[in-house]
Structure formats: C-alpha cells, structure tokens
Amino acid sequence: METLANLESFVKSAELQSFSEAARRLGLTPAAVSRNVAMLERNLGVRLLQRSTRRITLTEAGERFLDSIGASLDTLQSAIEETSSGAAEPAGVLKVSLSPTVGPAYILPLLPEFLRRYPRVRPEWHFEIRQVDLVREGYDLAIGGGFELTPGIVARAIAPAHIVAVASPAYTRDVALPAHPDDLRNLRGVVMRGTATGRIRKWTLQGPNGDKATAAINEDIVMNDPASMRDAARLGLGVAMLALPDVLPDLADGRLVRLLPEWHADAGTISLYYASRRLLPGKTRVFIDFVIEEFRQLSYAQTFDATKDTSKAIVLAVKQR
Incomplete structure (x- = not known):
C-alpha cells in the first residue's frame, strides 16, 4: 500500500519537473522526495520519471499513472485537511495572486473581517499583472480578469x-x-x-x-x-x-x-480562478465564499457596470472607502 507521502512526492515532482521545487512545496528535502518517488516506482515495478541533470520528465507509464491518481489525490488531501483542521476552523497559508489595482482597492479592505472570522488562515498575497500558473506556482487562487482558462482551472465571475x-x-x-x-x-x-x-x-x-x-x-x-x-x-x-x-x-x-x-x-469579468477539485481545502473554500458574499453585500457588480448611472457608482465608491 503506497503512503500519501510517496504519491504526493510523485505528483508534485511531475507537475513541477523538479525534485527541489517539489521538496520546497512539500516541506521536505530533495533527497526525501527523490527517495519517496523511487520507493513508489519500486513498489509498482515501473519507472514513472526520467531523471536528467536539468529536469525530470514523465515516462509514458508515469503519464498514465498521473492521470489516474491526480483527481483522487486532490480529494484525499482535501478530506484529510478538512478533518484535521476542523470544518469550522480552516487553517494554513492562503497564497493568492491579485490584480495590482483591484486587489489593493477592493480585496485588501476585506481582509480584516476575514481574519477575524478565520484567524488560523495566513495570507500570502502577490499583487501582479501577469497570469500565474496556479498549479505549478502553488497558488490557491487568483483574482483578476482576462485569464486564459487552462485544463483543470475554473472561474467564478464576481463583477464585470x-x-x-x-x-x-x-x-x-x-x-x-x-x-x-x-x-x-x-x-x-x-x-x-x-x-x-x-x-x-x-x-x-x-x-x-x-x-x-x-x-x-x-x-x-x-x-x-x-x-x-x-x-x-x-x-x-x-x-x-x-x-x-x-x-x-x-x-x-x-x-x-x-x-x-x-x-x-x-x-469580460473580474473572476476568482482556482483549480477544479471535488473538495477544495477549507481555507480556499471559505475565502471564495467570503469574497463572493462581500461583493454581493457591497453591490460591486452593479458599481463596476459602466452601463449604469456613473454618478450612482461614484456615490457608492465614496461611501465604501
């Protein structure tokens, strides 16, 4: 029976094409990640990754195995996190990529109330104009507009x-x-x-x-x-x-x-972008729900609509500052 650590080491190494980067994301040493993957390969009796001095790549068997376990591993990890941290108390680092204009003006002011409700969540926020790779770069979600949706990424529109x-x-x-x-x-x-x-x-x-x-x-x-x-x-x-x-x-x-x-x-729309999975980590799920509800309460979808009366939108902007 394979351990969760072996499977996590394989999946992260395959996604990031690096034992060192996978180790950094998992909080392990590169040697430990390499050892976990080698143990998995030995138990399965097949080589999953091709190693070189510059990077690692999936073998044909590795590609099939990754496709088979990817969604199941996400579900298992989420279930463990939900159970260990308690559904009512999400915890962990919340890594978010935000637009450098919308982020500071409209998302950052929501943070005090969010942290009051969920004090065990630790925000790590990056304000940037580029489209990040949510999976490879370890982001929980991104907030902005104009993202090209890649396989496995979903978007929830919150305002025009x-x-x-x-x-x-x-x-x-x-x-x-x-x-x-x-x-x-x-x-x-x-x-x-x-x-x-x-x-x-x-x-x-x-x-x-x-x-x-x-x-x-x-x-x-x-x-x-x-x-x-x-x-x-x-x-x-x-x-x-x-x-x-x-x-x-x-x-x-x-x-x-x-x-x-x-x-x-x-x-297009200002949207929340995150990896599609059956069970989102608690920290991600509550943040998504919180932002959607706050945008609804503050009527931001109407405020950001250029077809509405601009003077009313300006009045709302003044009241909410």
Missing part, C-alpha cells in the same frame, strides 16, 4: 470588467470633448503594451442603441501596467482606457473625469 475613457479635468479644459470614439484621434493618448503579447491593446467600444466603434486613441505615451496609465492620466498627459473599478475613486475625488459616458468596452 468594463473599460472606460478617462482624463484629468486640467487636460479636458483645453480640448474639445469627444462626442464619438472617432473623436479620440484628436486627443493625446496613454496606452498599454501587454507584457505577454508585446502588442498595444485595441478596444472596441459599445455605445447607445447597440452601436460599436473602435476607440481611435493615439499611442502618444505607452505604459506597461494600468496603474501607471492612471497616474499619467491624473497628471494631465492624455486620455487613457482603463477598467471602471480602477478609476472609480479618482472619479469620486474629481482627479479624473469620464469621457464618452455612453460608451464602454467589455473586457
């Missing part, structure tokens, strides 16, 4: 991700305000070059009566993240296309104004 045109009041005083997305070509533009694609994002705006038009924004200033674009717009450097939740506090303070208020681009 609508893009709007904004600029500073100082900049708009000296220019003719646009009445149509085509008019943006007459203004300075602050745009973003995607780190993954290397391309500047183009937006198709939706307007009244179902009209659609490309935002004719100029590429006068190029940034590599939304926060920098927002800062540039605040300084009066031009017009930026940004997610509505990222600029609601600025609209509330009057540091930015929304242009083309009847137009927006749909960038």
Whole structure:
C-alpha cells in the first residue's frame, strides 16, 4: 500500500519537473522526495520519471499513472485537511495572486473581517499583472480578469470588467470633448503594451442603441501596467482606457473625469480562478465564499457596470472607502 507521502512526492515532482521545487512545496528535502518517488516506482515495478541533470520528465507509464491518481489525490488531501483542521476552523497559508489595482482597492479592505472570522488562515498575497500558473506556482487562487482558462482551472465571475475613457479635468479644459470614439484621434493618448503579447491593446467600444466603434486613441505615451496609465492620466498627459473599478475613486475625488459616458468596452469579468477539485481545502473554500458574499453585500457588480448611472457608482465608491 503506497503512503500519501510517496504519491504526493510523485505528483508534485511531475507537475513541477523538479525534485527541489517539489521538496520546497512539500516541506521536505530533495533527497526525501527523490527517495519517496523511487520507493513508489519500486513498489509498482515501473519507472514513472526520467531523471536528467536539468529536469525530470514523465515516462509514458508515469503519464498514465498521473492521470489516474491526480483527481483522487486532490480529494484525499482535501478530506484529510478538512478533518484535521476542523470544518469550522480552516487553517494554513492562503497564497493568492491579485490584480495590482483591484486587489489593493477592493480585496485588501476585506481582509480584516476575514481574519477575524478565520484567524488560523495566513495570507500570502502577490499583487501582479501577469497570469500565474496556479498549479505549478502553488497558488490557491487568483483574482483578476482576462485569464486564459487552462485544463483543470475554473472561474467564478464576481463583477464585470468594463473599460472606460478617462482624463484629468486640467487636460479636458483645453480640448474639445469627444462626442464619438472617432473623436479620440484628436486627443493625446496613454496606452498599454501587454507584457505577454508585446502588442498595444485595441478596444472596441459599445455605445447607445447597440452601436460599436473602435476607440481611435493615439499611442502618444505607452505604459506597461494600468496603474501607471492612471497616474499619467491624473497628471494631465492624455486620455487613457482603463477598467471602471480602477478609476472609480479618482472619479469620486474629481482627479479624473469620464469621457464618452455612453460608451464602454467589455473586457469580460473580474473572476476568482482556482483549480477544479471535488473538495477544495477549507481555507480556499471559505475565502471564495467570503469574497463572493462581500461583493454581493457591497453591490460591486452593479458599481463596476459602466452601463449604469456613473454618478450612482461614484456615490457608492465614496461611501465604501
């Protein structure tokens, strides 16, 4: 009968293609992980991993075995964690990847209440604009938008991700305000070059009566993240296309104004991303449920909707700060 440690060592080593990285995730030494895998191979009578000086790879038998036990091992680990920590008291490190704009503004303020309810959970939060590999990098979940769903990853939408045109009041005083997305070509533009694609994002705006038009924004200033674009717009450097939740506090303070208020681009949703499994670890499950409930209580789905009355959204943003 194989021990859970042997199976965990094999699965982590296969996923991460490294005994050293698997050891770090499991809290073991590389030698112990290698020994566990070797014991598993000896008991099964088949080689599961090919070792080299640079990395390890699955054999054909290893691929079949990993496919067979992966979901079952997740279920067993979750059941053990639920039982050992107690269903009413989730515990452990909660590693989360968050958008550097939505995360600090809307998720971080929820943390005090979450920790009051679940004091044995230890947050490890990373604020980043890249799409992380939840499994390989050991994340429990990610919060943001625009993730490409890979096999085994699910997404739960919590609010829309609508893009709007904004600029500073100082900049708009000296220019003719646009009445149509085509008019943006007459203004300075602050745009973003995607780190993954290397391309500047183009937006198709939706307007009244179902009209659609490309935002004719100029590429006068190029940034590599939304926060920098927002800062540039605040300084009066031009017009930026940004997610509505990222600029609601600025609209509330009057540091930015929304242009083309009847137009927006749909960038999908702000979602919770996590590995699909029958039994989620208690720490992950309660955090997901907590965030969904808080977003519902705070009406964030309505607040972040660019088709709603922006003035009402701004009032909500002010009250919730």
